[in-house]
Amino acid sequence: MISLSGLTKEFPGGVRAIDSLDLEIRDGEFFALLGPSGCGKTTLLRTIAGLETPTSGNVGIGGTDVTGLPPGRRDVAMVFQDYALFPHMDVTTNIAYPLRIKKVSRARREAKAAETASRLSLSELLARRPAQLSGGQQQRVALARAIASRPQVFLFDEPLSNLDARLRLEARTFLKRLQRELAVTTVFVTHDQGEALALADRIAVMNAGRITQVGTPSEVFHRPADPFVAGFIGSTPMNLLPASAEGGELHVAGAVLPLPRDIPDGPLVYGLRPEYADLSQSAPVGRRDAFSGKVAVVENLGTAHLVTLESGDLLIQVVVPEGDEPAVGASAWAAPRPGRALLYRDDRLLTGA
Amino acid sequence: MTRHALATIGRATFFAVVLGFFSLPLLWLASAPFDAHPSITTSLPEFTFGNFRSLLDNPYVMSSLRNSLLQAAGSAALVVVLAALAAYALSRVRVPGRDALLYVLLLLSSVVTGTAAMVPLFELATRLNLIDTHLGVILTLSGGLLPAAIFILKDFMDGTPTSYEESARVFGASPLQILRHIVIPLVRPGLATIAVWAVANVWGSFLQPFILLRDPDKSPGAVILYTLYTEGGAPRLDLISTFSLLYSLPVVVMYVFVSRRYGFRFHGGIKR
Numbered sequence: 001m002i003s004l005s006g007l008t009k010e011f012p013g014g015v016r017a018i019d020s021l022d023l024e025i026r027d028g029e030f031f032a033l034l035g036p037s038g039c040g041k042t043t044l045l046r047t048i049a050g051l052e053t054p055t056s057g058n059v060g061i062g063g064t065d066v067t068g069l070p071p072g073r074r075d076v077a078m079v080f081q082d083y084a085l086f087p088h089m090d091v092t093t094n095i096a097y098p099l100r101i102k103k104v105s106r107a108r109r110e111a112k113a114a115e116t117a118s119r120l121s122l123s124e125l126l127a128r129r130p131a132q133l134s135g136g137q138q139q140r141v142a143l144a145r146a147i148a149s150r151p152q153v154f155l156f157d158e159p160l161s162n163l164d165a166r167l168r169l170e171a172r173t174f175l176k177r178l179q180r181e182l183a184v185t186t187v188f189v190t191h192d193q194g195e196a197l198a199l200a201d202r203i204a205v206m207n208a209g210r211i212t213q214v215g216t217p218s219e220v221f222h223r224p225a226d227p228f229v230a231g232f233i234g235s236t237p238m239n240l241l242p243a244s245a246e247g248g249e250l251h252v253a254g255a256v257l258p259l260p261r262d263i264p265d266g267p268l269v270y271g272l273r274p275e276y277a278d279l280s281q282s283a284p285v286g287r288r289d290a291f292s293g294k295v296a297v298v299e300n301l302g303t304a305h306l307v308t309l310e311s312g313d314l315l316i317q318v319v320v321p322e323g324d325e326p327a328v329g330a331s332a333w334a335a336p337r338p339g340r341a342l343l344y345r346d347d348r349l350l351t352g353a
Numbered sequence: 354m355t356r357h358a359l360a361t362i363g364r365a366t367f368f369a370v371v372l373g374f375f376s377l378p379l380l381w382l383a384s385a386p387f388d389a390h391p392s393i394t395t396s397l398p399e400f401t402f403g404n405f406r407s408l409l410d411n412p413y414v415m416s417s418l419r420n421s422l423l424q425a426a427g428s429a430a431l432v433v434v435l436a437a438l439a440a441y442a443l444s445r446v447r448v449p450g451r452d453a454l455l456y457v458l459l460l461l462s463s464v465v466t467g468t469a470a471m472v473p474l475f476e477l478a479t480r481l482n483l484i485d486t487h488l489g490v491i492l493t494l495s496g497g498l499l500p501a502a503i504f505i506l507k508d509f510m511d512g513t514p515t516s517y518e519e520s521a522r523v524f525g526a527s528p529l530q531i532l533r534h535i536v537i538p539l540v541r542p543g544l545a546t547i548a549v550w551a552v553a554n555v556w557g558s559f560l561q562p563f564i565l566l567r568d569p570d571k572s573p574g575a576v577i578l579y580t581l582y583t584e585g586g587a588p589r590l591d592l593i594s595t596f597s598l599l600y601s602l603p604v605v606v607m608y609v610f611v612s613r614r615y616g617f618r619f620h621g622g623i624k625r
Contacts, residue, residue: 049523050523051519051522051523070522071519071522071523071525072522072523072524072525072526072527073525076523077523077524078519078520078523080516080519080520081516082514082516084514084516084517084519084520086517086520086521086534086535086538087539088538088539088541097521097524097534098524098525100534101521101524101525101526101530102525149524
């Protein structure tokens with residue numbers, strides 16, 4: 001278990017990378033720190049590792065306060081974004097390095113390295129230098145080295161970002177299975193929401209040094225706590241439109257929608273994922289619950305198209321299945337599916353609409 | 354077509370002249386030691402090994418090469434060790450005014466062993482009882498080489514990513530272990546460069562050993578070369594050329610050895 005309380009890290013020059021942050025990560029959990037670049041997620045990971053000293057607050061690992069301990073005595077292993085494999089050592093020596101520090105005999109640590117390597121199908125590569133390995137193999141060596149140190153916690157900094165797109169998917173599945181098998185508490189940092197949703201048991205979404213939401217991938221995806229999370233999660237960004245509640249009706253971008261009961265009148269932000277609207281090219285008769293606009297852009301997503309509608313000075317995006325894409329410049333109507341939209345007031349989630 | 358040919362001929366002539374300008378002294382160095390009557394011109398030698406025999410009759414010749422070796426190796430070792438530690442610290446620790454410090458050191462280094470500082474250096478060496486000792490020469494020359502060595506090595510260290518060291522730190526390595534296991538192997542080409550450069554520098558130093566050493570038994574080659582004159586002050590070209598050849602060989606051998614052994618290569622291992 002990792003527990004962070006009141007953690008603050010201020011860099012010289014007054015930049016607050018982490019701002020009085022509290023977080024509990026459970027035993028055996030695969031936990032993602034997700035956020036845009038510069039949000040403090042890597043600093044947080046490095047603070048857990050002990051590579052950064054917090055300005056204030058505490059870091060606890062497995063029930064002991066490790067705030068004052070150097071990295072080597074925290075019983076953690078970190079895989080760096082660039083893997084940091086020692087270029088002058090072969091794969092065996094690299095994997096065995098943590099054991100060398102622990103003064104394990106050469107024979108024992110080489111046996112241990114070979115065993116760990118075979119688990120990650122690296123047995124053929126034991127005599128190679130890092131420069132002679134592909135990106136995916138380098139990553140596996142870095143993982144093997146971390147595993148060989150038998151830590152209480154794994155810390156991964158952007159574990160997949162240095163792989164090419166196709167390999168990344170493969171490595172993602174591999175990583176998830178490996179973590180299940182090892183059942184070691186794992187924290188990883190990513191800026192890729194898809195990666196976080198796919199890998200993690202729970203996600204902490206970070207923005208400007210603070211955690212805006214902690215939850216399971218499904219919670220974070222379906223009920224983002226504020227417009228920032230809503231805009232950040234999802235492979236196509238959520239439509240966030242200014243709206244207002246008036247006399248039991250919801251007015252958004254020219255459309256009138258039913259308003260959930262318990263919302264008082266006033267301005268709102270209306271959030272709708274592009275996947276949760278249906279586009280039609282004929283005007284709905286006698287209904288006002290669709291957004292009307294002109295097709296401005298059509299982007300091919302492979303099995304679907306992302307259509308951007310221009311409605312007044314607002315842009316509304318809708319995902320349209322293959323074959324149904326409209327022509328650019330045509331008029332079209334986007335009808336939100338009931339129960340799928342989210343309403344925010346003062347940056348807080350009120351309820352689904 | 355003719356203009357093109359003329360240009361080619363012109364360029365070839367130019368390079369031939371330049372090449373000749375630089376290769377003639379080398380040819381002299383290769384032929385004069387084996388010439389029975391060497392002059393300052395290069396010619397086909399009247400072949401003999403007699404020059405080597407008369408050179409070895411001089412009691413100081415072989416010992417001077419030993420002294421050169423001792424002083425060069427001592428200075429190189431001192432410079433490499435001290436510069437590596439200083440450069441590592443300067444590269445990894447934020448010190449206010451670090452760059453200014455480095456530039457001032459670099460500026461002063463040319464003064465420290467320069468001719469201008471010889472009097473105070475001599476005075477200092479006298480008070481420290483370092484006159485006429487190898488240590489005195491080694492310390493003086495090292496002092497002059499250190500700033501530039503630190504400057505160059507710091508650049509090498511800046512170029513190696515910190516994630517190697519951080520990775521080792523997370524596995525529990527101590528600072529000295531990190532230096533031994535990770536940093537030194539990584540900057541070994543840099544250390545080799547500094548060592549070679551220091552040896553070459555000390556090997557060619559004349560003024561400092563000339564002033565700091567009294568006893569010809571302790572003088573290095575550069576100083577002994579200066580004594581190879583007749584009583585009348587005329588240069589003994591046979592001895593000078595032969596000694597020059599002997600004197601330059603160790604440095605050439607060192608260059609070949611170091612570039613074979615360490616080569617200036619880098620293995621990678623950081624994914625960019």
